Amino acid sequence: MTTRARLPRLTVQLFVMDLLLTPVGLLLATWARQVLPFGQTLRPESAILPWPIYPVAALCWGVSLALSGAYDPGLVLRWWKEGLRVSMASVLATTLLAGLLYMSYRETSRLQFVYFFLINLCLILLYRAALRLSYRVLGLRRAAARNRVLI
Numbered sequence: 155m156t157t158r159a160r161l162p163r164l165t166v167q168l169f170v171m172d173l174l175l176t177p178v179g180l181l182l183a184t185w186a187r188q189v190l191p192f193g194q195t196l197r198p199e200s201a202i203l204p205w206p207i208y209p210v211a212a213l214c215w216g217v218s219l220a221l222s223g224a225y226d227p228g229l230v231l232r233w234w235k236e237g238l239r240v241s242m243a244s245v246l247a248t249t250l251l252a253g254l255l256y257m258s259y260r261e262t263s264r265l266q267f268v269y270f271f272l273i274n275l276c277l278i279l280l281y282r283a284a285l286r287l288s289y290r291v292l293g294l295r296r297a298a299a300r301n302r303v304l305i
Contacts, residue, residue, distance in 0.1 A: 164285075165225045169216065171281055176215045177208040179274030186273065187266035201266060204259060211251055215274070218247035233286060237279060244275045 180203065187193070187201045222243035223229040230236035248271045255262050288294075 162227065165227070168225055168282070168285075169220075172219055172278055173212045173216050175277045175281060176212040176274055179277050180208055180211050180270055182273050182277075183266050183270035186269045187263055190269075193263070193265040196263060201263060203262065207255070207259060207262075210254060211247075211270075214247040214251045214254070215243070215278075218243040218250065222246065233283070236282060236286075240278055240282065241275065244271065244278070 184201050184203060187196065219225065219240065222239050224236065224239045224243050230239055248267075252267065255267070
């Protein structure tokens with residue numbers, strides 16, 4: 155009889171929240187592009203992205219974060235290691251999404267894309283920092299934190 159490996163609840167929670175925060179970041183970047191006074195003036199309808207871009211962006215971030223080890227509790231035990239892995243994954247996801255947008259929807263504003271990278275990275279890092287803080291306040295342990303006993 156084989157036993158199936160279960161994913162830790164924290165890993166599933168992080169993955170789901172990353173997938174949910176990415177479209178939110180894209181919406182906020184679209185709003186920021188229309189409101190902030192940088193770059194050329196755009197018509198409001200030209201800053202709005204087609205709906206298939208949102209799940210593609212979430213897919214790019216989910217795959218990149220998984221490939222970078224951002225969900226491996228042993229690799230992200232320290233806050234700076236987690237921040238580094240998430241940042242590396244965001245650069246990878248941004249490059250992947252830029253290539254996909256170049257092949258499909260070239261009308262995307264470059265400034266809007268930069269806003270999306272910065273906003274999404276901040277959203278993901280802030281969520282993970284808040285989660286770490288709540289674990290510390292509640293006295294909970296992350297999956298890779300083990301008690302060591304010296305006998």
